[in-house]
Amino acid sequence: MNPLIKFKNISKSYPGTQALEDVSFEVKEGEIHGIVGENGAGKSTLLKIVGGEIINYEGEIFFNGKVRRFRNPNETLRAGINVVHQELNLCPNLNLVQNIFLGRELRINNNIGRADWTEMRKQSNKYLEILSLKLSLDEPIKNFTIAEQQLVEIIKSISANGRVIVMDEPTSSLNSEEVERLFNLLRKINAAGVTIIFVSHRLEEVLKITDRVSVLRNGKYINTLDTKQANENTIVKLMTGNIVLHKNKRGKLIFKKEVFRVEGLTRKNTFFDINFILHEGEILGIAGLEGSGRYALVRALFGILPYDSGKVYLFGNEIEINTPRKAIERGIGFISRDRKLEGIFHIMDLIQNITIVMSLDDVIKKENKYKDVSKLYVNELKIKCRSVSQKINSLSGGNQQKSIVARWLAKSSKIMIMEEPTRGIDVATKAEIFQIIRRLSEKGNSFIIVSSELSELINEFDKIVIMRRGKMAGEVETTNTTEEEIMSMATGISYTKS
Amino acid sequence: MNYSKIIKRFLNFKEKGLFLTLLFLVIFLMIAIPSFFTVKNLLNIGRQNGLLAIMSLGMGLIIISGNIDISVGSIYGLSGVVAALVLQETGYTLLALLSGLSIGIIIGAINGFLVEKIKMPSFIATFGMMYVARGVALLITKGFPVVLLLKGINSDTHPVFYFLGQGFLFNKIPIHLIYMLIAFLILSVIFHKTIFGMHIYAVGGSEKAAYVSGIKVKSIRFITFVIVGVLSSFAGISALSYMGSILPTAGTGIELQCIAAVLIGGVSFSGGTGSMLGVLLGVFILGIVKNGLVLFGVGSFYEVAIIGIITIFAVSYDSLSSQKGKSEVY
Numbered sequence: 001m002n003p004l005i006k007f008k009n010i011s012k013s014y015p016g017t018q019a020l021e022d023v024s025f026e027v028k029e030g031e032i033h034g035i036v037g038e039n040g041a042g043k044s045t046l047l048k049i050v051g052g053e054i055i056n057y058e059g060e061i062f063f064n065g066k067v068r069r070f071r072n073p074n075e076t077l078r079a080g081i082n083v084v085h086q087e088l089n090l091c092p093n094l095n096l097v098q099n100i101f102l103g104r105e106l107r108i109n110n111n112i113g114r115a116d117w118t119e120m121r122k123q124s125n126k127y128l129e130i131l132s133l134k135l136s137l138d139e140p141i142k143n144f145t146i147a148e149q150q151l152v153e154i155i156k157s158i159s160a161n162g163r164v165i166v167m168d169e170p171t172s173s174l175n176s177e178e179v180e181r182l183f184n185l186l187r188k189i190n191a192a193g194v195t196i197i198f199v200s201h202r203l204e205e206v207l208k209i210t211d212r213v214s215v216l217r218n219g220k221y222i223n224t225l226d227t228k229q230a231n232e233n234t235i236v237k238l239m240t241g242n243i244v245l246h247k248n249k250r251g252k253l254i255f256k257k258e259v260f261r262v263e264g265l266t267r268k269n270t271f272f273d274i275n276f277i278l279h280e281g282e283i284l285g286i287a288g289l290e291g292s293g294r295y296a297l298v299r300a301l302f303g304i305l306p307y308d309s310g311k312v313y314l315f316g317n318e319i320e321i322n323t324p325r326k327a328i329e330r331g332i333g334f335i336s337r338d339r340k341l342e343g344i345f346h347i348m349d350l351i352q353n354i355t356i357v358m359s360l361d362d363v364i365k366k367e368n369k370y371k372d373v374s375k376l377y378v379n380e381l382k383i384k385c386r387s388v389s390q391k392i393n394s395l396s397g398g399n400q401q402k403s404i405v406a407r408w409l410a411k412s413s414k415i416m417i418m419e420e421p422t423r424g425i426d427v428a429t430k431a432e433i434f435q436i437i438r439r440l441s442e443k444g445n446s447f448i449i450v451s452s453e454l455s456e457l458i459n460e461f462d463k464i465v466i467m468r469r470g471k472m473a474g475e476v477e478t479t480n481t482t483e484e485e486i487m488s489m490a491t492g493i494s495y496t497k498s
Numbered sequence: 499m500n501y502s503k504i505i506k507r508f509l510n511f512k513e514k515g516l517f518l519t520l521l522f523l524v525i526f527l528m529i530a531i532p533s534f535f536t537v538k539n540l541l542n543i544g545r546q547n548g549l550l551a552i553m554s555l556g557m558g559l560i561i562i563s564g565n566i567d568i569s570v571g572s573i574y575g576l577s578g579v580v581a582a583l584v585l586q587e588t589g590y591t592l593l594a595l596l597s598g599l600s601i602g603i604i605i606g607a608i609n610g611f612l613v614e615k616i617k618m619p620s621f622i623a624t625f626g627m628m629y630v631a632r633g634v635a636l637l638i639t640k641g642f643p644v645v646l647l648l649k650g651i652n653s654d655t656h657p658v659f660y661f662l663g664q665g666f667l668f669n670k671i672p673i674h675l676i677y678m679l680i681a682f683l684i685l686s687v688i689f690h691k692t693i694f695g696m697h698i699y700a701v702g703g704s705e706k707a708a709y710v711s712g713i714k715v716k717s718i719r720f721i722t723f724v725i726v727g728v729l730s731s732f733a734g735i736s737a738l739s740y741m742g743s744i745l746p747t748a749g750t751g752i753e754l755q756c757i758a759a760v761l762i763g764g765v766s767f768s769g770g771t772g773s774m775l776g777v778l779l780g781v782f783i784l785g786i787v788k789n790g791l792v793l794f795g796v797g798s799f800y801e802v803a804i805i806g807i808i809t810i811f812a813v814s815y816d817s818l819s820s821q822k823g824k825s826e827v828y
Contacts, residue, residue: 304710328712342710347703347770356700357711362693407711 004029010059019045023221032196034210041216051083052076081164082157092142100156127155146173166197173290252479255279265310270296271470283447285457288467302334303327333408337419350388358410377406398429418449454483516779531793547785548674549733556726557756558777564702564769565620572631574734574749577601579635582644591659598735606727610720635746645743663739686774703770762812
C-alpha cells in the first residue's frame, strides 16, 4: 500500500517549548493508524498542523504524493481530510440533520435554492442505525447528552465522504458499549476504503481498532509498530521512555488531624449530598466522567459556584464560603483546569503572577519583597525561566503551572484544590509536579485534586472520591483498589479490560 | 557618560514609538512653521489640551480595566451646568464646586452599578447614561446657555472660582496644564506603585483569573467608574470657569476624542495593557496635529478626518506588531 500521508521532518516550537521536533512517519492508504503519546507528547499539535490550524511549522506534509501546506481548516477539508476534534464543533441551537450537513446541504436536483431535507434525513438515519442510536432528528442538539453529541460530531465528518478521517480522542466521553458500536462503524467505512487516523490515550482501544500505531514522546517521533505485534506494555514503555511517575504508591498512611469536612453538600441539578473528610497531609482525589459534577463540586468549595445546602467545616468549625476571596482568607487555594483563562495573568510577569494573591491586602507595592519571594519559589520549585521579570506567557505549560502552585505557596495556603493539575504538561514536569505535591503533603499541606487520569489517581493519591451524575458513587483507599473498580463506579457499568 | 546604557534603556522604553512620533511632529512643525515653536504657542497647546488630557487619563484607566465609559462628555456638560446654576442661585463657590463634582460621583456610581451589579455591557450602560445626563442638562436649563457674567458673577466678585479656569501659575503657566500634571502624577502613582493599580491591569487582562485569585473585581471596576466621573466633572467645572458660561450641550463628542487619544496612546481596547504616559503622549500627538493644522490655516473640517486617520493608523500599527510571533489562525 502507498503512503497516503507522509510527515517529513515536522518541527514546531512555541516560546519556551518544543512542541514537535523532527517528526517523520507515514500513514498508508486504507489503514487505521493510531497515534499515541502522553499529554504534551505533541499529538494535538500534529493534528492541528494537518487540520490547517497551525500554519507556520518546519518540515513538509505529503498528501497523496504531493507536498501540501494547509493554510486553513477549509483547505484540509477540501483535500478530503476530515478532522474530528476533541471539543465539539456543533451549533447547539440546530437539530441533528442541520448539524450533520452544515455548510454542504444537499439540494434538490442540484438546484441552488431548495434543500433536500428528505434525502438528508434518510442519510442521517442510516448512520444512526449503524450506531444503533435512537435520536430525534428535530430536537436542537443541545438537548442531547455529551456522548450523543460526540457521536453526531463523528457522523458529521464521516458523512462528508472524505478519503481520510482524523479522530482526536473520539471516545473520551463514551461508555464501552458506545465505543463498541463506534468501532463497528469505523470498520465499515474503513472497509469501504477510508483511511483513519485514531488518536487516543486509551491504549486498549488503540490496540483493538488500529492496524499500526505510531508513538510520540515529548514532541519526538519514537516508532511505528504493527498493532498485532504490540501490547500495552511495549507501547507504554515507548510512550513514557521509562519515566514512571512514582514506581510505588505512597503506601497506606494514617492521618489523624481533620482539616476539612464536607457534609451533605448539594447544588441543585449539579451535585447532591456529598460527604468527605480531608486530613492534614492527605491527598484526596476526585474521579468522575464528563457531567459527573466533579468540577462544580470543587468550585463550590472555593466559593466560585454557590451551593444550596450542606455544611463545610474547617478544623471542626462550620464556615461559609461564598466568594473566592473568603476561601483564600481561610487558607484555601485553587488551581483551575483552564490555565489560560483562570490561571495565569498572561500580560504580567512571573513576579506579579506569583505574588498576586499574597499581596492582596497590601496597599503600596513592595517590589523588593515580591521579587525575593518569587526568586525563592522559582528556585524551590525549579521553575525554568531566564529571570523573574519574564512574561509568564513565554514559559512552557509545566512551568506556568508550577508558578501557579508557587502563587498559593506564597500565600501559605494549607488546603489546595486543583483541577487536572497535569493537563497539557510534559511527562517529566508532570512527575516533578507530583513530587512537589507529595513533598508539600509531608509538610502538612492537604490536597483535593480532580483528575481524569486513572493511573495518576491511583499512584499519587491517598483516597479517591468517585462521582457519578452528581452523586457520590463511592470513596476508596488507593492502597486497595484498581483502575477497573474506579471505572465501574464512575460509569455505573462493570468494566473489564479487554 | 555611558551612552550605550542610555540607548539601551531607551530601546526598552515601552512608549518609545509614541515619543519618537511626537518628536518627529515637533521637529517637522518647527521647521515648517516658525510660529509653532514659541513659548506662547506651546503653552497654548498645553492649555487647550489640559482638560482633554484629564478626561483621557480617566478613559485610559477605564479601558485598561476592560470597560468603556462613553458618558464622560455628558458628565462634563451636566457638571458644568449644575455648578453654574448653583453659583448663580447661591453665590457660593465651594457649594458650586461640590455640587458639580457630586454629579460625576453619582453618574459614575450609577454606571458602576449598572455594569457590575446589573451586569450590563459597559458600552450600553454608559450609552444610556450619556443620554440621561445630557437630557437632564437640557431640562434644567430649558436648553439655554447659562451665562454667569450676565448675573454679575465675574472675576471681581468670585476671584477663586475664576482662578480655577483662568488662573496662571507664575503668571505664565496655565492652570489647566497644572491640573493635567497633577492628574498624571496621581494616576501614575496609583497604577505603578499601588496594589489597586496592579489589580486594574489584572482585571482588564484576565478577569476570571483575577476573580479566582481573590481580587474584588467588581469593587475595582466600580471605583474606576467613579474616578472617571469625578475627573470629567472637574473638567466640566474648569471649562465653565474658563469661559464664564456654559451650554447644556457642552462636551458633546468629547468622549470620542478621549477614546482616540487613549487608543493612539497604545492602550489595548480589550484591556490589560497601556500606561498613563502613553495616554498623555497620545493626547499631545493629537493636540499638536490639531495645532499644526490651525497654524497652516487648514480648515477645521480636516481636523475631524485627521483624528480618524491617526487613530486607525496607530491602532493598526499596534495590531500588526502584536500579531508578530503568534501567527496561528483559528
